[in-house]
Amino acid sequence: MDGSRAWRVFLLGGLVALGVYVLLPYGPFRDAFYASVGLSGAAASFLVAARLRGTVGLAWALMGLGLVGTATGDLMWLYYDHIAGVDPFPSPADIAYLLQYPFVTAALLLLARHRRTPGDRGALLDSAIVTAGLLLPYWVLLIDPNIGGHESTFDQLVALAYPLADVVLLAGLVRLLSVSGARTPSFRLLTLAMISLLTGDVIFISTEGAEVFGLPLGDTPFLMSYVLWGTAALHPSAQDLLSTSSDGVPFFTTRRLLTLMAVVLLAPGTMAAQLVSGFELSAWPVTITSAVLFVLVVARMSDLLHRLQDQARMLDEVARTDTLTGLPNRRTLDAQLAREYARAERDGTPLCLAMVDLDRFKLFNDTHGHQAGDLLLTGAATAWSLVLGGQDMLARYGGEEFVLVMPGREPADAEALLAAMRAATPQEQTFSAGLALWDGRERPSDLLHRADLALYAAKEAGRDRVVRASGSRPGPPSRART
Template sequence: MDSSRVWRAYLLGGMVVVAIYLAMPYGIGRDLTYVAIGMSSATAAFVAAARSRGGVRMLWALMAAGQLAAAVGDAMWVYYEHVAEVDPFPSPADAFYLLQYPLVAGALLMLARHHRSPENREALLDSAILTVGLVLPYWVLVIGPNLGGYESPLEQLITLGYPFSDVLLLAGLVLVLATSRARTAAGRMVIAAMILVMAGDMIFVLTGDAIVYGMPISLAPFLLSYVIWGAAALHPSARDLLRPTSDTPPAFTTGRLLTLTAVVLLAPGTLIVQLAFGFELSAWPVAITSAVLFVLVVARMAVMLRRLQHQARRLDEIARTDMLTGLPNRRTLDAQLVRDYERTAHEDVPLTLAMLDLDHFKRFNDTYGHQGGDQLLAGAARAWSLLLSSADMLARYGGEEFVLLMPGRDLAAAEHLLQALRLVTPHEQTFSAGLALWDGRETPLRLLRRADTALYAAKTAGRDRVVRADPPSETEGPSLEPSAFAGG
């Protein structure tokens, strides 16, 4: 049978067997049917482990072992009740039942660790807030009322072992949901099965062996969990439980915010309900939970604030940087020009600006493609940057044009630096450049315009050369003087 149909057949067949079980009269036959359902679920999980590789195999092996432990507990329960005819509680069967929880929790921890992201601290804090908040009503409704009143410490220990194991399972389940969510059909069915297990435990602790239609009502969730777990193991997506996911953590959505808010309000809400209806106050549990939640919420806010600050710095960096070359962009250049104007004027040192343009860049693009052109731009930026001092700044002006700001260098020193840049330009490419010296009075826009005019003259004169612009004149435009080391 096609694997895509096997899990459907198992799920449908399992539901039919559960219906038959519910219709059967009390007796060993019905209880053996219950054991068979559990064993089939464990077998399906072992099949999933055998079909998988690597971490997924270990994941399913842990869950299969947990299912098998629970099924063995069921078999022992049947033995004590129908063969030995003794009370199955407490008995070694409870040890197998309780063994299921750490095994399954280990599988959940594997799943959460695999899907962790660089922002995993936020998910961990969210899961801690949810777990601590949800444990409070569980304590008030389930654990607290069952403290004391048992004939032996062993009976008390086993009875409390189930809700405390549920807390362990809840913590693992919340951690998985907070870090990665259920991304496959098999994952969603596994989560549903675990929720049914916890629901069955809660019903058992609250109602004991309450019988409805001749059957303890706590058994229905366990039966359904077996069937759904087995279907998850046979689903084609069972091998994809550790499927790689994005490094981006789950977004802090409105739904998540409302969920966290509701959970945090459970502590004061518990006291309000108890005061309103005259119940016994759970002062210590509420006080301790409130204190822990307060610390967790503050930690969550601190982590979120640090992430927002990091994102703000990153956005500012992106806004000031050319993404292709990694050089400062036009916005950063304009700001740096203003700062260098002030500094060079104060220190009485020269400020020279060069505008560079890679020669025949369109022809290079047509020959090697746009990706080749991008590589040339990025490579030239890297090669030129290695020759600059800490005071110089190379910025991408636009297209294949760059601006080199050289505070402290006069025209001769600037020309010497440009000659060095020519020698390291990648792919044996050349560039033309216009060079302008700030006269101490002109605006940054005028200085750039003079350098651009000189660059145009260099390209008109044959490219692969530097043209120097004379200081501006009040009555006429700048005269252009070719550099002594202009290329041919």
């Protein structure tokens, strides 16, 4: 059958089987029918595991093993109930039932591990907060009432194993939901199967397997989980469980915030519900859960603060840096010039500035293309930076123009540095430069203007040279340079 139709047929057949089961009379046929639905989900999981292999295939195989475990327990219980006529507890059937949880949890954690990204600490903390918060009602409603009243320690451990296994499975599901990754139809169906399974466990433990209105309604969540499991396995998107989301790791969505808030409020909510209803207060469980949640929430806030600080630093770096060459941009140049002016005036040291322009850059772009032009700019910026001293700063001024600030250098020393830069220019290209020495009075804009005029003179003199600016301040050049 075509894969695009198989999952629809399985889902429809499963829903029909669910209705048939509810109407069947109590007896071995109904229990065998129940076990067959679980085995069909296992068969679908093994089928997709054999087809996909790899990590996704392993995850489906683990889930299939979990379903085999619970179906084996169902068949064993059929024998105890309808053939042997006994009601043993604990029994080997309990071992088979409990085997489902480690297999399925391992599959969920395997998927979570391969779906997560390096910046996943926040998601890990979120899953820890949700798990810790949900553990409290599990303790109050399911675990604490099952403590005591058993004939032996072993009986007690088996009775507690079921709600504790639910907590472990819940932790695996929450971890999977907290990491990034595409929410494919198969992923959503698998999530619903886990929720249905956990719901069935809660109902079964709470009612001790009793029928409701004479119908086995408590079994329907388990059957629904098997149907959803098989449907998820047969859906064409089952192979995409490790697909990444275009949104990446969610930073902190409103839905996530509301979920965490609701979970954190479970502790005081549990205490309030017990006070209103007159039940015995679970003081220690609420106190311990509240303390754990407080620590986890503070850790989450700290993680958010660090992420905000990192992003602020990145934004500041982007604002100060030329995106193409990685050099300081014009904004950074203006700030650095102001600092160097103050230092030169205070210490009485020289301050030289050079305007550098790649020769015939437009012709290079027209001949080799704009990508080659970008590579020339980035290569020149890297090569020139390697010959600079510790206090020198090279900034991109715009286009193919750069400004070199050289605090503490005399003009002769500055010319020697520019000569070294000319020798390092890549792709056998050349540049012209105008060099100006601060006269101790002029503004930064005037110093830049004098260097710019000297650069224009270097272009007019034949390019591939350095020209010193005069002390005078003539007007701007009358034509463009290349």
